[in-house]
Amino acid sequence: MNSKNIVFDSELLHTFKKKLKGALFCEVEEDENSDEYRHVQFVGQYEGAEVIYDAIIYTLRLQHELELYEMAEHEAAKHFPDYKKLNYEEDENGNLKALDSEEEAIGLYMAEVIIDLQEEEVVKVKEHIDYDLSEENAIGLDVGLHRESISTKTIEEFIAQFNNGKVTLDDTWYSFHQEEESA
Structure with missing residues (x-):
């Protein structure tokens, strides 16, 4: 340097x-x-x-989630010819606005891809x-x-x-599963 x-x-x-x-x-x-x-x-x-x-x-865990999401976006871009990144917008009350039908289909497809990737433990960090x-x-x-x-x-x-030059990193590769959110 x-x-x-x-x-x-x-x-x-x-x-x-x-x-x-x-x-x-x-x-x-x-x-x-x-x-x-x-x-x-x-x-x-x-x-x-x-x-x-x-x-x-x-x-x-955060790195794993971000990598899963990026892979799902990539798959969605291949699957949907007019793919554009999902853009979540808030209304005047701070609530998320509803997605249009194509965005909703993309979101559902991405969720399915993420679930499949998790089950197959494709992403490891x-x-x-x-x-x-x-x-x-x-x-x-x-x-x-x-x-x-x-x-x-x-x-x-x-x-x-x-x-102190004493950082010891864990060499184990990890894969995580998203926890189900209860209603």
Whole structure:
């Protein structure tokens, strides 16, 4: 990596550390963080230099669901000649508007594809850390963890292990089944 990259900018790093106010990380507020997905930034080392990491940390269950949905979209695009992504809109009360008949058919088809993919366990995911060195102000991390949720404690443990070079990833491939929602 080029040491002139802004990631190594000491002024930017100093400003970021002041923003942390002694905390181990800060959440990126613009993102829709949830129990299964957190977007955080923290300070760490890369090739002997102190840098800012911009990390997306999520559960394997969420990754699995997203991959299932992408595969179902792909199959729907092959099955429906005039396929367009489903666009869920809300009415003035915040309720979802009804889909038109073609959108409803696409949605039902995608649901069937997802069920089939789950039953066949076509999609499998495992813990991983992927680096993105193309970001301008930080080193990007894409982190999938086999946890029920991504809590503050989970993030703190990950950062501590990551910064100490002691992250141990589970090599097991996992497949998940969506739980039935009760009415």
